[in-house]
Amino acid sequence: MVLGLIKKIVGTRNDRELKRIQSYVDQINELEPSIQDLSDDQLKAKTQEFKERIKGGEGLDEILPEAFAVVRETGRRTLKMRHFDVQLIGGVALHEGKIAEMKTGEGKTLVATLPVYLNALAGRGVHVVTVNDYLAKRDAEWMGTIYRWLGLEVGVIYHDMSEEDRKKAYASDVTYGTNNEFGFDYLRDNMKFAAEDYVQRELNFAIVDEVDSILIDEARTPLIISGPGEESTDKYYVINNILPNLQKETHYTVDEKARSVALNDEGISLVEKQLNIDNLYDPSHIDILHHVNQGLKAHALFKNEVDYVVKDGKVVIIDEFTGRMMPGRRYSDGLHQALEAKEGVEIENENQTLATITFQNYFRMYDKLAGMTGTADTEAEEFNSTYGIEVLVIPTNQPMVRDDHADLIYRTEKEKFDAVIEEIQECYEVGRPALVGTISIEKSELLSKHLKRCGVPHNVLNAKHHEQEAEIIAQAGQQKAVTIATNMAGRGTDIVLGEGVPDLGGLHIIGTERHESRRIDNQLRGRSGRQGDPGSSRFYLSLEDDLLRIFGSDRISGLMGKLGMENGQPIEHAMVSRAVENAQRKVEAHNFEIRKHLLQYDDVMNKQREVIYTLRREILTSANQKELLFDMADEVLGERIDEMCPEGVYPEEWDIEQVHNYTDRVFGVGITKASDQELEVCGKTRLELEHCTAAQLQETILNMAIERYEAKEAQVGGEYMRYPERMIMLQVLDNLWREHLLGMDHLKEAIAFRGYAQKNPLNEYKKEGFQLFSETTFRLKEEICEFLFKAQITKETVSTLEENQEREAQKVREHRGEGEGESKTEPVRRDDKKVGRNDPCPCGSGKKYKKCHGQ
Numbered sequence: 001m002v003l004g005l006i007k008k009i010v011g012t013r014n015d016r017e018l019k020r021i022q023s024y025v026d027q028i029n030e031l032e033p034s035i036q037d038l039s040d041d042q043l044k045a046k047t048q049e050f051k052e053r054i055k056g057g058e059g060l061d062e063i064l065p066e067a068f069a070v071v072r073e074t075g076r077r078t079l080k081m082r083h084f085d086v087q088l089i090g091g092v093a094l095h096e097g098k099i100a101e102m103k104t105g106e107g108k109t110l111v112a113t114l115p116v117y118l119n120a121l122a123g124r125g126v127h128v129v130t131v132n133d134y135l136a137k138r139d140a141e142w143m144g145t146i147y148r149w150l151g152l153e154v155g156v157i158y159h160d161m162s163e164e165d166r167k168k169a170y171a172s173d174v175t176y177g178t179n180n181e182f183g184f185d186y187l188r189d190n191m192k193f194a195a196e197d198y199v200q201r202e203l204n205f206a207i208v209d210e211v212d213s214i215l216i217d218e219a220r221t222p223l224i225i226s227g228p229g230e231e232s233t234d235k236y237y238v239i240n241n242i243l244p245n246l247q248k249e250t251h252y253t254v255d256e257k258a259r260s261v262a263l264n265d266e267g268i269s270l271v272e273k274q275l276n277i278d279n280l281y282d283p284s285h286i287d288i289l290h291h292v293n294q295g296l297k298a299h300a301l302f303k304n305e306v307d308y309v310v311k312d313g314k315v316v317i318i319d320e321f322t323g324r325m326m327p328g329r330r331y332s333d334g335l336h337q338a339l340e341a342k343e344g345v346e347i348e349n350e351n352q353t354l355a356t357i358t359f360q361n362y363f364r365m366y367d368k369l370a371g372m373t374g375t376a377d378t379e380a381e382e383f384n385s386t387y388g389i390e391v392l393v394i395p396t397n398q399p400m401v402r403d404d405h406a407d408l409i410y411r412t413e414k415e416k417f418d419a420v421i422e423e424i425q426e427c428y429e430v431g432r433p434a435l436v437g438t439i440s441i442e443k444s445e446l447l448s449k450h451l452k453r454c455g456v457p458h459n460v461l462n463a464k465h466h467e468q469e470a471e472i473i474a475q476a477g478q479q480k481a482v483t484i485a486t487n488m489a490g491r492g493t494d495i496v497l498g499e500g501v502p503d504l505g506g507l508h509i510i511g512t513e514r515h516e517s518r519r520i521d522n523q524l525r526g527r528s529g530r531q532g533d534p535g536s537s538r539f540y541l542s543l544e545d546d547l548l549r550i551f552g553s554d555r556i557s558g559l560m561g562k563l564g565m566e567n568g569q570p571i572e573h574a575m576v577s578r579a580v581e582n583a584q585r586k587v588e589a590h591n592f593e594i595r596k597h598l599l600q601y602d603d604v605m606n607k608q609r610e611v612i613y614t615l616r617r618e619i620l621t622s623a624n625q626k627e628l629l630f631d632m633a634d635e636v637l638g639e640r641i642d643e644m645c646p647e648g649v650y651p652e653e654w655d656i657e658q659v660h661n662y663t664d665r666v667f668g669v670g671i672t673k674a675s676d677q678e679l680e681v682c683g684k685t686r687l688e689l690e691h692c693t694a695a696q697l698q699e700t701i702l703n704m705a706i707e708r709y710e711a712k713e714a715q716v717g718g719e720y721m722r723y724p725e726r727m728i729m730l731q732v733l734d735n736l737w738r739e740h741l742l743g744m745d746h747l748k749e750a751i752a753f754r755g756y757a758q759k760n761p762l763n764e765y766k767k768e769g770f771q772l773f774s775e776t777t778f779r780l781k782e783e784i785c786e787f788l789f790k791a792q793i794t795k796e797t798v799s800t801l802e803e804n805q806e807r808e809a810q811k812v813r814e815h816r817g818e819g820e821g822e823s824k825t826e827p828v829r830r831d832d833k834k835v836g837r838n839d840p841c842p843c844g845s846g847k848k849y850k851k852c853h854g855q
Contacts, residue, residue, distance in 0.1 A: 014393050021092045025085050027065035028072070035069045040077070046070045047151045050121045060118055064095065067118045071146060075110065078145050084397045087111045094370040095119065099211055099383055099391045101376045104523075105494060105530020106396060108372045109139055112207050113146050115370065120152055120173040124204040127366075128176045131210045131322070133158040134470055135493075139209075140176040147174050157181045167199040179214045182206075183223040183362045187355040190613045191225070193730055195620040203366045211371025212519060213322065215387065216379050218359060219595050222602065225355040226330075227738075233337060233347040235288070239295045240341035242274040246296070254300050256550050261296040291334055298338035306440045308339060313346060315339045318441065323486030353741045357609065358602045360386055360595075374526045375519040382592055386599065398532025402506075404525060405538040407514075407577055408570035416542040419570065420512055421450050423538075424482055428456050432504040433481040435495070437511045437524040444484045447512065451482070458482035469493075476527075477507050497533055506534035513545050514580060516587040540570075547583055601748060604766050608773045612737050616730065625725040626713075629788055630706060632781040633667070637698055639778065645694040652676075652689055659697075666786045667705040682708075705789055716793050724793050732783045740776040744769060 035043070047070075050063055068083075068091060076082040083091070087107055090100040091114030102108050112128060120126045130136045140156035147154050155169025157177035166185065169175050182200075189198045208214050246252055251267030254260075263271065271292055272280050280289050302308065308315050309325065315336060317326045330336040330348075340347045363369055369389060376383065380391040410416040420436070427434040438444040448460045461472045461483060470493045476483040478498035497506060507528040515521050521539065528535030541548065622628055640662055645654045656679065660671040674680040679687040679697070682704050687696065713721045751765045 017093075017392055018089060018395070021089050024065060024068075024092050025088045028069045028088055029085070031065060031069040032072070035066075035073045038073075043070060043073060043077075044149065044151055047121070051123070054122055060095070060122065063121075064092070064118060067121070068092075068114050070150070071114050071117045074146050074149055075113065078149050079110075079142075081107075081110055083107075083110060083114065086394055086397050088114065090372065090394045091115050093392045093394065094207055094372065097368045097370050097389060099371040099373070099376050099389055101391055101393045102372060102374065103396050103400065103530070104374045104526035105533070106374075106394070108209065108374075109143060111372065112209070113143050116143075116174055116207065117147060117150065117152070119205045119368075120147070122204075123173070125170070125172070125201060126174050126204065127182060127206040128174065129179050129182060129206055129208040129214060130176060131178065131213055132324070132469075133178060135209070136176040136178055136181075138470075140174075144174070157185070163197070163199060170199050170201060179208070179218065179359060179363075180223065183357060183359060184225065186362060186365075187223065187225050187357060190616060191355060191734070193620075193727065195617070205368045206363065206366045206370070208363070208369070208371040210373050211383075212373045212376050212379055215359060215363060215371065216382060216595070217322075217517075217520075218319075219386075220591070220598060221329075222356050222358040222598070223362070224353055227352050227354050235291055236295070236334070236337045236341040236347050238275070239288075239291050240338070242271065243292075243295050243299050243342075245274065246270065248300065252296055252300070256301070256546075259297075259301055261293065261300050263292070263296070291338070294334045295338045295341070297335060298342045302335075302339060303442070304343065305442045305445070309441065310343050310345060315343055315345060323439075323441065352738065353745060354738055356605070356741065358599060358606075360599050361602055361606045361609075363387065375522045378517075378519050378522075378588075382595070386595075396532075400529055401532060401534055402525070402529025403536040405536060407539045407541055407580065409576055409580075410540070410542045410570050413542045413544040416540045416545075417447065417450065417512070420447070420510060420540050421454060423510060424451065424458075425454060425456060427508055428480055428482055430504060431479045431500070432506075432508055433477050433479065433498070433501060434483070434508045434510055435476050435524075435527055436482070436484045437509065438484060438486055439513050439515060441486060443512060444486055447484055451484075456482055458484060461485040477501060479504075495527055495530070502534050505536060508535065509537035511537070511539035514539060514541055514547050514584065516547060516584065516591065518581065518584050518588070521584075541580065547587070548580065600762055601765060604769045605744060608740075608769070611773075611777070612733065616733055619726060619729045619733070625722060625729065626709075629725060629729075629784065630702075633705060633785050633789070634698075634702055636666070636778070636781050636785055637663075637702055641694050641698045641701075645697060647694070651692045663701050663705075666782060667701065667789045668708065669701050669704050671701070709789055712793065721793060724791070725788060728787045728791070729784050732787060733780055736776055736780045736783070740772065743772055743776075747772065 038046075046066075050067060053063060054060070068088060072083045072088070084107070086102075087110060090102055090106075090108070090111040093100040094112065095115035095118055100108070100111065102111065116126050116128060128136075128139065130139060136156050136158060140154055144154035152174060153172040155172030155175045157166055157169045157175060158181065161169075169177075170185075185200050186203075189200050192198060246263075246267055248254060251270055252261055252263045255262075268280050272278065275288065277288070280292075304310065306318070307320070308317050310316070311325070317329050317331065318324070319326050331339070337347050364387060369387060371383075371389070376391045377393055383389050383391055408419065410419065424434055424436065436447065438447060444460055448458065451458050457480075459472045459475070459482070461469055472483060473485065473493045473495060475481055476485075477495040479501055481498075495507060501507070509525055509528045511521060511524055525537045528537060543549070619625060619628065641659070644659050644662070645651070656671060656673055663669045663671060669682055672680050672683075674686060677689055679689060679692065681687070681700050685700055685704060687700060747768055748765065751761045751768070
């Protein structure tokens with residue numbers, strides 16, 4: 001009550017932000033008459049003027065009012081579209097790195113032109129992220145009219161385009177594309193063998209359209225580039241053949257809430273008998289157990305035309321949020337192969353992860369990130385905690401007049417669909433358009449069959465027909481139009497009301513089921529009532545709906561009984577609606593935890609990824625890989641000498657044979673005892689044991705290795721050495737990084753069981769992941785040294801490496817479309833003299849550098 005009173009007096013934070021931004025709007029409106037007086041050439045010349053002012057030190061905020069006024073006037077002249085004041089507010093919010101929540105039909109696509117133009121003037125590039133290729137191409141062409149007229153270059157990236165065109169698109173001032181394309185290009189760039197082949201440049205500023213879909217819904221699935229493994233696919237067919245013999249409850253149990261299955265004792269016995277093995281839980285059969293569980297999941301939890309479709313002999317995943325097909329994306333851990341066996345299609349080899357990143361960690365690499373959508377406020381906490389961006393709710397240009405009716409709840413699904421069909425028929429008979437939302441392909445096609453029987457013409461928009469998505473949804477506001485759409489299909493496309501439709505009450509939205517998230521229900525509602533248009537919406541529910549059946553409490557059923565629910569009679573009651581909303585809140589919280597959990601684990605990988613990708617870019621861009629090699633040799637040798645010749649042990653007691661075996665294997669440098677008093681390195685340099693230190697020994701070995709290396713270089717020619725150095729470094733790094741990713745995948749699987757030992761799995765993952773990574777980075781440097789110091793480089797070697805590189809590059813090209821860092825990873829350049837690992841630390845502590853600030 002007190003909080004409500006304070007808000008009334010001082011306003012909410014949202015109100016205060018809108019009031020602050022209004023001052024910008026007032027300045028833009030004051031400039032409008034003078035900008036309108038400019039000729040076309042004078043208006044176009046403003047772009048160069050702004051660029052010069054930015055170079056002179058003027059900030060983007062200072063030129064914002066004038067730049068926005070220029071874009072507004074250009075929009076009026078080229079597209080016959082003048083930005084409303086509320087669109088200017090949205091533009092300022094986006095420029096400031098906020099999420100602008102603007103209702104459907106408020107012109108978010110046009111809003112983005114304001115901050116995009118302003119930020120593109122700095123010359124560092126702006127990315128506009130859309131939910132599909134169609135919208136990327138459409139917006140690049142449509143809104144690109146403004147940018148091109150003002151002298152900026154516009155590029156678009158999409159699924160099947162050449163590397164050359166892709167690079168050119170990224171070099172443009174403004175680049176449109178989907179979140180998948182941007183993310184995969186980042187991963188693929190970090191698999192390339194030449195810096196000039198990179199397509200992306202620095203990640204400066206991104207505006208994400210439909211930001212809730214991309215940064216919340218799709219963030220549960222990481223981007224993964226994978227390559228084929230070597231395991232046989234026969235086991236999937238064998239296991240699939242025995243699964244029909246297993247019966248639910250008798251042999252296994254299903255937890256729909258957790259999306260998991262578990263064999264019981266009877267099921268274990270039957271599987272052992274069918275597969276002719278003694279003990280399914282014997283360590284030697286752990287692989288079989290894993291695939292039996294994945295096969296059970298495929299049969300018990302995954303449904304054709306709900307979770308996936310079979311198209312052209314392939315199992316294609318359906319995005320649970322958008323209802324769209326995701327070609328090229330595959331379930332991991334053998335689940336996809338289990339589905340292929342279940343559907344009787346050819347099983348593709350299991351894949352090994354080559355590169356992976358979550359959308360959260362990719363988009364957090366941008367210097368500035370903003371987004372826009374019709375529904376973000378319910379997820380404001382997650383946007384703030386995960387991405388550090390604030391949600392600002394922008395008022396509508398015209399008052400919202402849509403009539404949102406209360407939910408109607410029926411006892412059974414059949415009764416619900418009967419009522420839905422009746423309402424659709426009523427709309428069709430009076431000529432009023434209806435948009436019907438379903439949560440799966442299966443439900444949309446079931447509804448379509450019923451409507452065909454009733455003789456009601458209609459369009460079905462689902463993952464099977466996404467090519468016609470924009471065209472179908474654009475016609476949904478015409479008289480007598482009946483459109484059945486899965487979920488959020490058609491986002492980003494305006495539904496314009498046909499002639500006479502406003503008089504009939506506008507577009508009517510019918511929801512056939514509540515989604516797990518209230519936000520997605522609001523998106524469906526938001527298709528109607530745009531820009532002050534009339535419209536209405538109503539959701540139909542039944543006690544058999546998944547949401548109420550799985551997450552709704554038994555109280556809902558009890559409540560319905562008490563309210564005297566009869567067959568065919570719906571219930572409208574605030575208590576029931578509240579119970580449904582509570583069920584949705586439970587699911588939203590559950591999904592937030594899943595995303596948070598995924599991010600916590602990926603944060604561990606992200607730090608490792610940054611180290612590896614930074615090193616990789618340093619190898620590619622360094623002017624002298626030889627210096628990098630010698631640095632690695634110094635580090636590796638120092639580490640091993642410390643172990644083999646520890647402090648406090650007299651030189652006479654060193655295990656020289658052990659030192660010799662190591663240095664000869666890695667550096668080709670042999671060490672022997674010339675006598676009890678002397679060591680001999682490579683038969684050339686002698687060291688007196690009595691006065692020798694570990695640091696001296698290390699320095700002597702390193703100098704000898706470098707001398708031999710430079711002799712080899714002089715023999716072959718320096719120009720022939722740089723390329724093999726770079727290629728061998730990259731190949732060793734890539735191979736070990738792939739192995740490490742596989743090891744981290746296995747660690748993540750195994751770590752869950754630590755909870756049974758009262759240990760925190762995440763902490764254990766961090767600790768063991770760090771240990772694994774430390775071992776990998778050391779092995780990486782050691783193997784690079786071993787390859788290069790001992791390799792016999794000839795001119796023919798260069799030709800062989802070039803062929804290998806082309807093969808690897810081809811693999812990267814073939815991976816196109818597989819399913820808080822700073823991006824500017826410039827090579828490290830040393831301006832001052834390098835401090836040796838065994839030198840005194842410059843801080844004055846008296847310790848060796850490696851034991852002090854060099855740790």
